Amino acid sequence: MPITLKDVAERAGVSRSAVSRTFTEGASVSPKTRAKVERAAAQLGYTPSALASALSTGRTKLIGLVSSNFHNPIFLEVFDLFTRGLQDRGLRPLLVNLSDETDPEASVRMLRQYSVDGVIIASSTLPPSFAKAFRDAGMPVVHSFGRWTSAPETHVVGIDNVECGRLAARTLVGRGYRKLAFLGGPESASSTQDRLAGFLEGLEMSPVTGVTTSFASAYAFDAGRAEMQRLLAEGLRAQAYFCGDDVLSIGALSALQDAGLAVPGDVGVIGLNDMEMAGWNNINLTTIHQPIPAIIEAAIELAIATIETPDRLPEARLFPCRVVERGTLRPL
Amino acid sequence: MPITLKDVAERAGVSRSAVSRTFTEGASVSPKTRAKVERAAAQLGYTPSALASALSTGRTKLIGLVSSNFHNPIFLEVFDLFTRGLQDRGLRPLLVNLSDETDPEASVRMLRQYSVDGVIIASSTLPPSFAKAFRDAGMPVVHSFGRWTSAPETHVVGIDNVECGRLAARTLVGRGYRKLAFLGGPESASSTQDRLAGFLEGLEMSPVTGVTTSFASAYAFDAGRAEMQRLLAEGLRAQAYFCGDDVLSIGALSALQDAGLAVPGDVGVIGLNDMEMAGWNNINLTTIHQPIPAIIEAAIELAIATIETPDRLPEARLFPCRVVERGTLRPL
DNA sequence: TCACTCATTGCAACCGGTTGCAATCGTGAC
């Protein structure tokens, strides 16, 4: 049923090689042959099979887009940008949902089956062991929104979470808040740990009188809300909270509002991400902006570069964050 | 570098066919051979190539997951459920972003190149011409969240948007609202048209004194907010609004709030979808619930059935919606 | 007009599996 190279070759009266070369960038074909082939192909409605091509060239133009964050609206924007960026470069994203996968080997097998040219991890919560497993299986891999260490084992693109923690600390201290709290995402996520470390570090030598730390079970509204409710029930009320992420912040805000507390009058909140929703005026969250489009472009470029030069050294590409002033922190 | 059938065959001391059959469900292999092959495969770390297999069987187990809705948070949930549902059945989603694509033929080519077994459209705004183009190209296709007509040309899974409009009408009239408004999504989207038609139909013979209709430029917060602002600026204030969708409603609520109007005291709002966010207590939107998991399961099942029986009649699978009572409509 | 280049072309092998067919094997019945 489907039209193949052979059909086109017969119709055009040339060999299969000629047809193949017509559709291969930079191959040697005379204008005359090319014209014949193109006409025949158009008449027949021929589309080359990427699979067959992949089999001989070893390149599928398939990129595994791996994530475990399907509950944080920010990731819809992330998927939008990734899919467009990849498509624009002639690559196709094979979406892999690792939400409840714990075994990297299973994912490795899945991606190997489809011979993806490379893997881009888009997740702030997937353990680094996944990135390493992919790399060990010989796949070019870039972990976007992942943890940066000074000795990266795989490519990482994102922000310096430790620095973001410091930034949050400086911002809160600068507004005169003295009794602070860190309300992080999952304790096991490296992003959480780094943000906390930076936050505490930034608070050293400052006039702060107390810091409590606690963790929500996920980067999600309900989790943030539940954790804030727990804190309030236990009488642990800070003057200002650095929340691990915007959705978490919004959940926390909702709990504060329920408890009859005014923001920023009674309590201050600062988030992280600057998702679209943070700017909605019924939320109006002061937050730390993460340059998502830049991160995604860099991740794609790095993935492509690694596919072309597989043995390049693991690299970290980090982008700066900045505070976006809105209405959940008292003014300077 | 990568391990192939041949390597395993040599190591196990059997033919390539034997290895192939070991990995093929229901093929004839003796337990002894199978054991030898499995041991060799394990030692070598062999993973069969889905591409090569696809080339001979004609089945890629790839499903084109096509969408143009990357700005409505509800679709993150949709992608989550689709990817999991497909993965659980051994299928892989090839994500295609058609956000600014207007030519169905380009998409057809892209999907044909990868020989996807089928296409699932997950979009409420993609014109039906795309589904038809895919079908005409011989691909099994299911349009989820698409428009249902009494004479469907392609498979459709979703809700009866007309009935939802009627439901909204009944609900608003039942609460005693008399001056109503429809604030729809993009005027060109079939979902918008159907909801409007049902809404108006449901209002016939009712004691309603006036209905205005208007359209937001997209199913998005900003669009809903802007449109409501425009309506208020023009002095067109209704007692209650049926908004085309939850994000639109949330945008509209934000504009109402800015204008100093109390909800549901001064104005009532009912949305559609019942996305997670609608339940957040700082939003607390009364809305019409759409059974998304059921729709997605049905879309996947229908896609699989169509792959197995390509010439089945186009079919519509519709699920009922219901009103979820929250805080943006006055009580009965 | 002839030898020599270089671009173009086709042949055939190969990418990594699958599968129809025929040969071989093992088993049970007689």
Next chain:
DNA sequence: GTCACGATTGCAACCGGTTGCAATGAGTGA
């Protein structure tokens, strides 16, 4: 021990392209 039959196995062709290599042909300079 012999025969028949079904289960197992290997051979070889095929899926739809790609590509090294050698042959062909056109064009050039002398």
